[in-house]
Amino acid sequence: MKNGSPPDEKQTSAVERALRLGLDNLAGMQTENGSWRGDYGGPQFLLPMYVILHRIAGRDIPVGRRNRMLDYLANTQNPDGSLGLHVQGDGSMFTTVLGYTASRLLGRPRQEDSMARMRGWIQANGTALGAAPWGKFCLALLNLYPWDGLNPVLPELWLTPASSPVHPSRLWCHARQVYLPMAYLYGLKASIPADDLCLELRRDLYDRPYNEIPFHRHRDTVAPTDNYKPATPLLKAANTAMLAFEKAHPRALRKKALRELLRHIDYEDKATSFANLGPVNAVLNRVCHCFREDGKEALEQGWDMLDRYLWDGHDGMKMNGYLSTELWDTVFAVQAILACDKAGLQGLGNHWDTMEKAHDFVRANQITEDLPDAEAFYRHPSRGGWPFCSLEHGWPITDCTAEGLKVSMALEKSVDNPVPKERMIDAVRLILSFQNDDGGWSSYEKRRGGLWLEQLNPSLVFGDIMVDISYPECTSACIQGLAEARMRFPDLFDDRIQTAVERGVRFLRTSQRTDGSWEGSWGVCFTYGTWFGVSGLLAGGVPSDDPAILNAVSFLLSRQKQDGGWGEHHLSCSQRRYVEHPQSQAVMTSWALMTLARADCGDTVAMDRAAKFLIEAQSADGGWPREAIAGVFNRTCLINYDNYRHYFPVWALAEWLARTGVQKRT
Ligand code: LAN
Numbered sequence: 001m002k003n004g005s006p007p008d009e010k011q012t013s014a015v016e017r018a019l020r021l022g023l024d025n026l027a028g029m030q031t032e033n034g035s036w037r038g039d040y041g042g043p044q045f046l047l048p049m050y051v052i053l054h055r056i057a058g059r060d061i062p063v064g065r066r067n068r069m070l071d072y073l074a075n076t077q078n079p080d081g082s083l084g085l086h087v088q089g090d091g092s093m094f095t096t097v098l099g100y101t102a103s104r105l106l107g108r109p110r111q112e113d114s115m116a117r118m119r120g121w122i123q124a125n126g127t128a129l130g131a132a133p134w135g136k137f138c139l140a141l142l143n144l145y146p147w148d149g150l151n152p153v154l155p156e157l158w159l160t161p162a163s164s165p166v167h168p169s170r171l172w173c174h175a176r177q178v179y180l181p182m183a184y185l186y187g188l189k190a191s192i193p194a195d196d197l198c199l200e201l202r203r204d205l206y207d208r209p210y211n212e213i214p215f216h217r218h219r220d221t222v223a224p225t226d227n228y229k230p231a232t233p234l235l236k237a238a239n240t241a242m243l244a245f246e247k248a249h250p251r252a253l254r255k256k257a258l259r260e261l262l263r264h265i266d267y268e269d270k271a272t273s274f275a276n277l278g279p280v281n282a283v284l285n286r287v288c289h290c291f292r293e294d295g296k297e298a299l300e301q302g303w304d305m306l307d308r309y310l311w312d313g314h315d316g317m318k319m320n321g322y323l324s325t326e327l328w329d330t331v332f333a334v335q336a337i338l339a340c341d342k343a344g345l346q347g348l349g350n351h352w353d354t355m356e357k358a359h360d361f362v363r364a365n366q367i368t369e370d371l372p373d374a375e376a377f378y379r380h381p382s383r384g385g386w387p388f389c390s391l392e393h394g395w396p397i398t399d400c401t402a403e404g405l406k407v408s409m410a411l412e413k414s415v416d417n418p419v420p421k422e423r424m425i426d427a428v429r430l431i432l433s434f435q436n437d438d439g440g441w442s443s444y445e446k447r448r449g450g451l452w453l454e455q456l457n458p459s460l461v462f463g464d465i466m467v468d469i470s471y472p473e474c475t476s477a478c479i480q481g482l483a484e485a486r487m488r489f490p491d492l493f494d495d496r497i498q499t500a501v502e503r504g505v506r507f508l509r510t511s512q513r514t515d516g517s518w519e520g521s522w523g524v525c526f527t528y529g530t531w532f533g534v535s536g537l538l539a540g541g542v543p544s545d546d547p548a549i550l551n552a553v554s555f556l557l558s559r560q561k562q563d564g565g566w567g568e569h570h571l572s573c574s575q576r577r578y579v580e581h582p583q584s585q586a587v588m589t590s591w592a593l594m595t596l597a598r599a600d601c602g603d604t605v606a607m608d609r610a611a612k613f614l615i616e617a618q619s620a621d622g623g624w625p626r627e628a629i630a631g632v633f634n635r636t637c638l639i640n641y642d643n644y645r646h647y648f649p650v651w652a653l654a655e656w657l658a659r660t661g662v663q664k665r666t
Contacts, residue, residue: 015657018615019340022650025622026333027354029646034361035390036329038642039313039320042086042629045134046319047072048098049283050309052138055105056192056290057299065310065317066106072316073103074114081117082125085461086638087315088570088629091121093223094135094461097128101142101201110200119204128205129213130223132461137182141287143191143198144205149215151458152242153179155187155257156249158264162378166456169378170449172468173395176378177268177277181284184261187254190291226461228574228636234455262292267377273392274302275323279309305392313642314626321639323389327365329643331386331403334358336651338410343658352414359415362407365391366423380445381433384426398434398441399474401427402481409488425492428485431478432493432500439503440470440511441478463574463635464521472511472518472529476536479504483539505540508533512548516555517578524588524630524638525572530556531591534599544600553601556592564609565589565617573632586617586624587644590652597656604660611656614649624649 029036047069054061061069077083082091083099100118108115122128128139139145158180160167168176194202202210219239220231231239265285268276276282286302289295311320337355341348367382371394374381385396386404405427408419436447445468453466479501486497512518512533520529534552542549559566565584572579593610601607619625624645629638 012657012660014615015611015653016345018618019343019345019650019653019657021618021622022646022653023337023340023345023348023351023622026337026646026650027351029643030333030354030357034330034357034359035326036333036358036643036647037324037326038329039311039318039640040322040325040642041311041313041315041318041320042088042631042639043321043637044076044083044086044089044092044095045098046279046283046309046321047317048095048102049138049280050306050319051102051105052098052142053283053286053290056141056287059303061106068312068317070103070106070108070316072313072318073099073106073108075315077114077118081114081119081121083118085636086629087640088638090225091125092132092225092461093122093125093128093130094132094226096122097131097135097205098138100204101139101144104197104201110204122205123207125225126221126223127207129215129218129221130226132222132226133458134461135226137185139205141185141191142201143194144201146215147186147189147191149218150186151219151239152246153182153186153458154242154245155183155261156245156253158183158260159253159257165450166453170453171466173444174278174280175465177281178284180261180264180268181281181288184258184265184288185284185291187258187261188291190287222460228461229457229459229463231458231460232455234452235458238456239458262288264377266298267373269298269302271371271377271379272394274298274305275308275389275393277393277395279319279321282306282309321633323393325388325641325643326390327362327386327400327404328388329641329647330358330361331400331407332651333643333647334362334407334411335403336647336654339651339654339658343654344661345654345657355411356415359407359411359419360417362386362404363417363419366404366408366419366427367391367394367396368423368426381430384423384428384430386427395444396430397444398431399443399477401431401434402474402477405431405481406484409484424485425489428482428489428493428497431481432496434478435500435503436470436507438470439475439505439507440472441474441504442468442470443474444468461636462633465634470507470511471521472508472536473520473522473532475504475507475511476532476539479508479536480539483541501540505537505542508536508540509548512552516548516551516553518552519576520573520632521635522631522633523591523641524568524570524628524632526578527556527559527566527568527588527591528630531595534595538598544598549599553596553599553603556595557601557603557606560592560606560610564606564611564613566592566610567628570629570632570638574636576635581628583628584613585627585630586614587627587630587648589613590648594648594652594655597652597659600659607656607660611653614653618649 076087083095085092136145289299309319367385370381370383382396385401387393412418449467517526518529518533561584566588567581567584569579569581629640631639631641
């Protein structure tokens, strides 16, 4: 590694200017409740599901919204007529079929050019018969696909003993909460009556008359575009067994199972103030209410909350991937601003008001109570945790809790009304309770099921949805939170914090790849993972000359582009190997620069070039322009964290400046 000289005065003042502009821009983006929140679009199946729910419920969507939704569907259409699984993806049968259906339900005329092109793509790629199972499921609700063309989602699984290895409580909570209403709707074979539009759609989505299609032979038909995780022999065997059961199931048992499912659905609605865990179960739970006799009240109560998922963005109106990004965006914006403070940036004084308000938001959105009867509904304790969005949602997340705790401790001395000490201690206790046996942390719960369960993944389009395993990102955040908590509360928890940190560090070491990188699961991809991997090790007390850190640093340096930036393609996530993006990306460059700065990278020239890239990429308003999406889930689906481009560059430049400042003084 080369040893460069510290940045000259010119660059220091350029970075200070950039930071001041960036800070003003960030402060200007804060919302009235003290939080930041942003566009959280990307997945293309969500808005159609929202529209389909409205058709089933017979609820009108106001015309202004309808038009903005149609704008979105047109603006995100690929040149070949298709829609991708996400807005940057090649055509997917799943989302193209749903997008076509939603466009017709929203009133776009059949003969319009965009519709003709979508139909053309559907017909040329094997028709709706090849849509991934979730797509066929939605079509079945609309009477556009018969239930016997689907593999069963058995309600009775919920009646098996909780100790059984396939009990739904073992699943990742998102899979569990999606397959819960699906099991109810499958059990009922719930469909709305066919109307004229339905008959027309049946003609458009298939290449033969609907009545002549042997749907039951297409249970396993899937278009190549939708077949990321092809059915395993185990899944095929399970489907065969479930079909046999479905043909012979005792009626009384089905009734009992459906009752049990409704109990869980109602509990989830109530526990989340009708926000629901995510957008998919938010839609599907409501579809369940449409088909039950006593569902009217739940439906009426929940509409306002559902509409908070909508986002009117630059490309039209979409359904966001979560209720909001508020807590997540806020804790990062705060840390970016704090990093400027640590870098000794003059003029931060103007922003203490911003920080006070942001802290109030963080404090007000910590979960302070456990849910009643949590265990009976397979919920881990919640008290002390932070969610990704806001309090009423109420599902604590490991890393959100750790980031919330970090911010509370960092601001404790500077704000008028800090998070009470007892609540910080609750957060520490919760984080400790989340740690897995392998030393790592999962996303929402302790890991509950065997890895083999992934072989039963019935979605085919998504990877890694069945079990909440340990992730380097969540592990790193929890180590960081705990390491600081250990200093804040040296007399508490005996040596439990220390032990947890050490075990976490061990997990990070074993999950590092031989090339020095970590594979990320919630951001693209090795760049994101490596930021967390290195930050977690350092927070856990690993020195910066440890071989693991040096290895990570050389990984990053080897990926730096000519222009000083980093750019990783989202295909890294699905292909699970580093795929370079043709352009450097500000967000990824920020992750890389921050990692190098924290790791005391000796190659100051590389860092100078990265900083220069970020400074030059900044817009006149102090933000950074829209770029490739940097968020992802389940290997295949991108999700846009729109505010990343506004706080990560500020944060990285500030940490870099702080480090070079120190160098200058010494
Ligand atoms: C999220 C959003 C938050 C995110 C972080 C906290 C950033 C991460 O560090 C851990 C994982 C988590 C909680 C996460 C997991 C997957 C989610 C819930 C999402 C990306 C938001 C939407 C996505 C959800 C699964 C979308 C619905 C699709 C299914 C396959 C069920």
